[in-house]
Amino acid sequence: MPDPTPARFTRTHEWARPEGEEAVVGISDHAQAQLGDVIFLDLPEVGARVQAGERFGTVESVKAASDLYAPVGGSVVAVNPRAATAPELVNQDPMGDGWLIRVAVEGAWPADLLDAAGYDQWVASQAG
Amino acid sequence: MPEHTPLEADHRRLGATLVEFGGYLMPLHYGSIRAEHLAVRRRAGLFDVSHMGxxxxxxxxxxxxxxxxxxxxxxxxxxxxxxxxxxxxxxxxxxxxxxxxxxxxxxxxxxxxxxxxxxxxxxxxxxxxxxxxxDDRSEATALLAIQGPRAGAILAPLARGADPLRLRSYHHADAEVAGVPVRLSRTGYTGEDGFECYAAAARAPELWTALLQAGAPEGLAPCGLGARDTLRLEAGLRLYGQDIDESVDPFTSGLGWTVKLGKGRFTGREALTRLADGPRPGASVGLRLGPRHIPRHGQPVRRDGTVVGLVTSGGFGFTVGAGIALATVTADSGGVGTRCAVELRGAAAPAEVVALPFYRRPSD
The missing domain is CATH 3.30.70.1400 (Aminomethyltransferase beta-barrel domains)
Structure with a gap:
């Protein structure tokens, strides 16, 4: 059965998947592979507001510290407690159990988000 | 174009991420640097370091x-x-x-x-x-390192001509491992007990495969250069190009113990004699940060707000559970216990000068 609500991607390698009025946010499989083992995450607290395209946290990996940019704007309604204590989940299942935050979306979804095929194409165009 | 290890096909089969290092295409990891690091500390890891000369x-x-x-x-x-x-x-x-x-x-x-x-x-x-x-044998020679508390037990049943378990640290012997002639040495770059096997490049794949198969029941993991770097950093071992280079002397970089001024003439002796007795440009120290601060090469070290040095190697110590760094600081900036800070991406992370190594293996 096809995923009824596929994720949409930023060009900064985050994804957001609509669930009703909310969005679950994480980083792409390509991003986790590039980062290597995630050591810890700096994520906003529940109640914090995030803005589409703006920095909302940091992912620190063996390789580097990288900023996270929100695919959508709104207020944070949940932070993945398992990813906070076991950040390797972000490597193991970046599109599933390794999600980062859940946002109550305010306003429209940005029009420049990519679908999975568009994102893959964009990643390929950036390589080499 | 990078050069190739004789084991490249084996690494690809194991799903390695390959990167260019030292002019060679080498495995960075086979999935997780953390898992490989911990395998070496708890069980054993097998490294291809055939890029070495x-x-x-x-x-x-x-x-x-x-x-x-x-x-x-x-x-x-x-x-x-x-x-x-x-x-x-x-x-x-x-x-x-x-x-x-x-x-x-x-x-x-x-x-x-x-x-x-x-x-x-x-x-x-x-x-x-x-x-x-x-005689430059670099091209013709492969080097496999088996490291960790179970390395000896994995290697011993495969070895003929020398008993790995009776080989002393920093000693070597000619042997056969799984039928492959090797120079077998009890050395490594991880802070664990371990062995290195120098073999003809053409025989490297059979040696690699035999070791991985024999080690599987003991939890032997193929390990890449990523884990090699985090392991050597915890063990306080210096890396050329990061901690040391032509611009630093062995005393300033923490390698003064390798300088034997009394042995007679050698290249650099006059300069090193002056440095041994006189003022030095700096000192190499270990810094420990918190569990959520990871220092990186080149970041400034501050004491009381003043820059006193630079991180030469930094990373996360998976065994010690904290960000750790080797740093070169001014000679008078304080010994073990001194509080300082590392400038991470604009924010100052508290750090403390600690004794090296960060990790010492339990004595056996």
Whole structure:
């Protein structure tokens, strides 16, 4: 059965998947592979507001510290407690159990988000 | 174009992420640096480090030549022993760090891949007109390192001609491992007990496969250069190109213990004698940060707001559970226990000068 609500991607390698009025946010499989083992995450607290395209946290990996940019704007309604204590989940299942935050979306979804095929194409165009 | 390890096809089959290092395409990891790091600390890991250079120094003048080339005292080594050392320019700058294996017939120098050409030029320029012959065996030689508390138990049943468990630290012997002739040495770059096997490049795949198969029940994991870097950092071991280079001397970079000023003439001795007695440009220290702060190469170290040095190697110590760094700081900036800060991406992270190594294996 096809995923009824596929994720949409930023060009900064985050994804957001609509669930009703909310969005679950994480980083792409390509991003986790590039980062290597995630050591810890700096994520906003529940109640914090995030803005589409703006920095909302940091992912620190063996390789580097990288900023996270929100695919959508709104207020944070949940932070993945398992990813906070076991950040390797972000490597193991970046599109599933390794999600980062859940946002109550305010306003429209940005029009420049990519679908999975568009994102893959964009990643390929950036390589080499 | 990078050069290729004889095990590249094996690494690809195991799903390795390959990166160019020292001019070679080498495995960075096979999925998780953390898992590989912990496998070496708890069980055992197998590393392909065939990028390392091997240079044989033979002839009647070999030992005397190596003695004047490096800072450590290789004449005190008996055949079958080895030592870690550096070789320096006349001004004390480090040309490379290396292992010297003493054999009956000469010495084997094991050098960094990225320094291969520079080292060879440096060594050739100092050769006497007669009595010493160099043989660069780097291309023909593969090097596998099996490291960790179970390394000996995995290796022993495969070894003929020498008993790995009776080989002392920094000693070596000719042996066969899984039928492959090797120079077997009890050395490594991880802070664990372990062994290194030098073999003909053409025999490397069968040696690699035999070790992985024999080690599987013991939890032996193939490990890449990523884990090698985090392991060596926890063990306080320096890396050429990061912690040491031609601009620093062994005393300033924490390798003063490899300099044997009393052994007689060697290249750099005059400069190093002055540095041993007089003021030094700096000191190499260990810094421990919190569990959520990871220092990186090149970041400034501050004490009371003033920059006193730079991180030379930084990362996360998976065994110690904290960000750790080697840093070169001004000589007067304080010993163990001194509080300082590392500037991470604009924010100051509290750090403390700690004794090296960050990790010491439980004594067995």
């Amino acid at each position: 091997e240079v044989w120094v033979g002839g009647p003048g070999a030992l005397a030549f190596v003695q004047q080339l490096v800072t450590n005292d290789v004449e005190r080594l008996r055949p079958g022993a080895a030592c870690y050392t550096v070789m320096c320019r006349p001004d004390g700058g480090i040309v490379d760090d290396l292992l010297v294996y003493r054999d009956e017939a000469g010495c084997l120098l094991v050098i960094n891949a990225a320094r291969h050409d520079a080292d060879l030029a440096w060594i050739r320029a100092q050769l006497p007109p007669t009595g010493v012959a160099l």
